[in-house]
Amino acid sequence: MVAKIIVRTNVVLHLSYKGTCFYGWQSQKNLPTIQDALEKAISACGLGPVRLCGSGRTDAGVHALDYVANFLTEKKLPAARIKEALNAHLPDGIRVTRVEKAPAVFHSRYHASSKVYRYLIADRFSPFLENTAWVVRDPVDVKKMKDASSLLLGEKDFSSFQSSGSCIRNAVRTVKSISIHRTHFTLDPSVKIISVEIEATGFLYRMARNMVGLLVEAGRGRLSLAQVSRIIAAKDRRLAPPPAPADGLYLKKVCYPKRKRNE
């Protein structure tokens, strides 16, 4: 008997998707999810069946600009062909933007060193927004949001920003940067958009939305800096404002140490 050596390729997918039509990233019985749509497309291309490893869960309605997932396959196909083939089988709401090959040990979730989330807040409703931003009609002061955001930077226990439904005990994370800008909406320039970008070594359950919820309350003038400090220090979710809605949230980037992707 001759032993058969199976050589498997670790395929890394970069994805953008509009979360509105999906019940989040993770596979669910009888509900459309991004993971299920992709696994179906991978099978339809003759590369499956596979189980995709995602770089994290995104909630229903949350979008992604550059989500990373990977899977192992024994089939051989050039990366460029995989991209084309998958896109031909995917609905318009999901797009594979890049396909790469990685060392067999690479895992899109375990090896992520940080993530960047982006959040959009619109000052009024527009028919062109379609679930892509949170509409806040009250005046929001960007300067006040920036002042409050500086209190969230660094290594801290972020228990006040972790929604229930998570079993994570250690809530210490490092928020590396928060940048806040005002811009005009390309499709309807009469709409003003505030974008908030948060980079952290990891995000607790709903941490990005809970942070934006607090920053908008600060921007509305409903929370002073002293109150924001107290909320952070309390390590108690019940004292912080409600989360910003899923519509405005985008996973913008997943960062990896260079050696993990290439070693």
Added chain:
Amino acid sequence: MVAKIIVRTNVVLHLSYKGTCFYGWQSQKNLPTIQDALEKAISACGLGPVRLCGSGRTDAGVHALDYVANFLTEKKLPAARIKEALNAHLPDGIRVTRVEKAPAVFHSRYHASSKVYRYLIADRFSPFLENTAWVVRDPVDVKKMKDASSLLLGEKDFSSFQSSGSCIRNAVRTVKSISIHRTHFTLDPSVKIISVEIEATGFLYRMARNMVGLLVEAGRGRLSLAQVSRIIAAKDRRLAPPPAPADGLYLKKVCYPKRKRNE
């Protein structure tokens, strides 16, 4: 017998709408149109039945940022209440952004002195575009587009840019300005957008889309300035490139002489 004097108010509506779900502005039997949706909403608010005067037809799929329409009604209702009431009865794809009252003689189409159309061209597909731009994957040189656009300015016979299906004989119009910019797409900043804004005293049938079709061919380097000049001078639609698709076109503004709105 006492003669009854009927006092009617001329109500002016400013609208934004996403054209994707509609078969254009104008009422059609058994097909959803913007005019029909509005007339239905006006009736549902107790201000109708009315026949709306629109400031022009927009084709199926074409969007509007500030379309103007007007109607006469005997009913009394403050302008702010009309806006709220109509929006409560309209689908998300149509929004009343402003309501004003005008002199009885004001007519949103006949009194328009110029219009501004905006056109968006994206350099790649994104799940967030959803029929709001024309995706042109070839490199497009904005400088070449601008050079070609300068040849379209002024009072000219624009027969080369009038699609068939129109019975207008006199094709002389004045293009007052064309501005072209490159920007990033708010919802997905990896997408680059070229915006083209054209102001003219009037637009022939599909004139804006036919002009953008030509400008993009110039930007792709497929038409020299001499060829563009010849196409304009020929006054022959058959010599010009095909129209840009409806998806990327937005009616941005309808301009009126001040006295017409207020006299």
